[in-house]
Every structure is written in structure tokens, then in C-alpha cells.
Amino acid sequence: MAFLQTQSLGIRFGGLLALEDFNIAVPKGGLFGLIGPNGAGKTTVFNLISGFLKPTEGRVLFQGQEITGWPPHRITFLGIARTFQNIRLFGELSVLDNVLTGGHCRGRAAWWEAAARLPRYRREEKERLAQAWMLLEDVGLADLAQQPAGKLPYGHQRRLEIARALATRPRFLLLDEPAAGLNPHETVELMDFIKGVQARHRLTLLVIEHNLRLVMGLCERLTVLNHGLTIAQGAPGEVRRDPAVIQAYLGK
Structure with missing residues (x-):
């Protein structure tokens, strides 16, 4: 059984087809990539999986449980x-x-417990604070903990966003263009960083990325989209040689 699976997933915005018959099966512990030209439908896939959009067709399953159309918080x-x-x-x-x-998405205390600072709320806050410090150590930002997030260099902001996602205690993590805006040296560091985070937190990952060097070196398997349609799936080496990918994505 796939850890996360989509079956014939699709969505239309009026008469515009944004995604059609999208199928993917990511095994537990896998690190899969989703690539394609701008406007291919990659972020739409993430929005459908994470509940920011509801599909007009198809299903999303997580550990065998259907979550199609669930709200993001669930x-x-x-x-x-x-x-x-x-x-x-x-x-x-x-x-x-x-x-x-x-x-805070894992909190069990009610609002009135928080307002009165009752024991359960204080206990949860203590646990959240300890976890936050641990995650900042993990991503190398503990020394900057009191700095305004908006003042961080771009690469550090990327790491902070990943740390915030990890604070929700996920089992499956969707990374949308984590290398965007990074220089080549930062991109190489990011590759090692993502692999380390996956191993330490025992995550399954699906990554959208335009940087071919990063995605080819990082992912076990790739799915390629173009105009909302899947044009290739397979190991990075196979996908790189696929004529449809060369024409649509690489432009060669």
C-alpha cells in the first residue's frame, strides 16, 4: 500500500483544465520529485493534496484513508x-x-484553558517551546531565534519555513521549490539538508523543484507535468532522456 496516493486526480477552473488524470503512489520513506515547466500544474497538485483546493475528479489517499477535499487543518x-x-x-x-x-496545530487545550493558563495549556506550551528549540538546532537557526523572521537571509528563511512545517509533526512533507532564490552553493547545502531532515524525522517527501541538478541528485523517482498532464514518470535518468520531457521541459 502506498503511503500517499492520488487516483485520477483532476481539477478545472471554469473551462480551464488545470490538472487531469494525475496518478502518483509514494511509498513510505520515499523521496519523490514533481517537475515541469511553469504553469504545468505542480503547485495545483500540492494544493489538492493539502486541502487548499478541492478536486473536481479523482481521489487522494493517505495510508489507505481517503482525504479528498478535507480542509487543510484536518x-x-x-x-x-x-x-x-x-x-x-x-x-x-x-x-x-x-x-x-x-x-499549535497539535494543541488539545481549549481556548478557555489558554485564557486562564490552566495546567494542561501550560504543559503544552512547555512542550511546544522545547520542540521549537530542538527544531531550530536541527536546522541551524538556534543562534538567530530572537531575530525577526523577515530579516533573515533568503536561504535561512527557507530553512525556517521547513522548521515550522516540522513543528506540526508530519509524516509526509510537501516541499514547493525549496531551492528558489538560492545560489549554487546554497543549493548544494540544501540537498544535504533535506536528506538529513528526512532521515532524522523519518519523513516521506514529495518535492517540486525547477533546479534539475538538485532534483536529479535528490529524488528517487520523478513525475513530469506539462499543461496539467503527466508526460513521464520514472527514475531521474530515465526521465532525463525521455523525448517528451526534453521537448516540453528542457526545450531541446
């Missing part, structure tokens, strides 16, 4: 987290507080 609580192509941090909040926001 999907996050189930164990699926994501980052965004355009970084969405709280720029005025500290680095530490940004990570703490991710941990």
Missing part, C-alpha cells in the same frame, strides 16, 4: 505538512515564534 493534523513556493513567514515575529505557530 490534513495537517493527520500528518501532512507543506511549504510554499513564495515563503509565507510572519516577518515581524521572531524566528522562534514562527516555529511555535506550527506546533
Whole structure:
């Protein structure tokens, strides 16, 4: 049984076909990639899996359970987290507080327990704070914990967004263009960083990326989209030689 699977997934916006008959099966512990030209439908796939959009056809299954059309907060609580192509941090909040926001999705205390600072709420806050510090150490940002997130260099903001996603305690992580805006040296560091995060947190990953060097060296298997349609699937070497991919994605 696949850890995460989509079956004939599709969505239309009015008369515009954004995605059609998308099928993927990611095994537990896998690191799969999703590539294609701009406008191919990659982020649409992430939005459908994470509940930001509802499909017009098809299904999404997580560990055999259908989650099609679930709202984002339910999907996050189930164990699926994501980052965004355009970084969405709280720029005025500290680095530490940004990570703490991710941990609140696991809170059990009611609002009135928080308002009165009752024991369960205080216990959960203590646990969230300890987890946040651990994650900042993990991503190399502990020394910057009190800095405003918006003041961080771009590469550090990418790491912070991943740390915030990890604070939700996911089992499946969607990374949307994690290398966007990074220089070649930072991209190489990111590759090792992602592999390390996956191993330490025992994650299954699906990654969208335009940087072919990164995705070819990082992912075990790739799916290629073009105009909302799957044009290739396979190991990176196979996909790189596929004539349809060369024409549609590489432009050669």
C-alpha cells in the first residue's frame, strides 16, 4: 500500500483544465520529485493534496484513508505538512515564534484553558517551546531565534519555513521549490539538508523543484507535468532522456 496516493486526480477552473488524470503512489520513506515547466500544474497538485483546493475528479489517499477535499487543518493534523513556493513567514515575529505557530496545530487545550493558563495549556506550551528549540538546532537557526523572521537571509528563511512545517509533526512533507532564490552553493547545502531532515524525522517527501541538478541528485523517482498532464514518470535518468520531457521541459 502506498503511503500517499492520488487516483485520477483532476481539477478545472471554469473551462480551464488545470490538472487531469494525475496518478502518483509514494511509498513510505520515499523521496519523490514533481517537475515541469511553469504553469504545468505542480503547485495545483500540492494544493489538492493539502486541502487548499478541492478536486473536481479523482481521489487522494493517505495510508489507505481517503482525504479528498478535507480542509487543510484536518490534513495537517493527520500528518501532512507543506511549504510554499513564495515563503509565507510572519516577518515581524521572531524566528522562534514562527516555529511555535506550527506546533499549535497539535494543541488539545481549549481556548478557555489558554485564557486562564490552566495546567494542561501550560504543559503544552512547555512542550511546544522545547520542540521549537530542538527544531531550530536541527536546522541551524538556534543562534538567530530572537531575530525577526523577515530579516533573515533568503536561504535561512527557507530553512525556517521547513522548521515550522516540522513543528506540526508530519509524516509526509510537501516541499514547493525549496531551492528558489538560492545560489549554487546554497543549493548544494540544501540537498544535504533535506536528506538529513528526512532521515532524522523519518519523513516521506514529495518535492517540486525547477533546479534539475538538485532534483536529479535528490529524488528517487520523478513525475513530469506539462499543461496539467503527466508526460513521464520514472527514475531521474530515465526521465532525463525521455523525448517528451526534453521537448516540453528542457526545450531541446
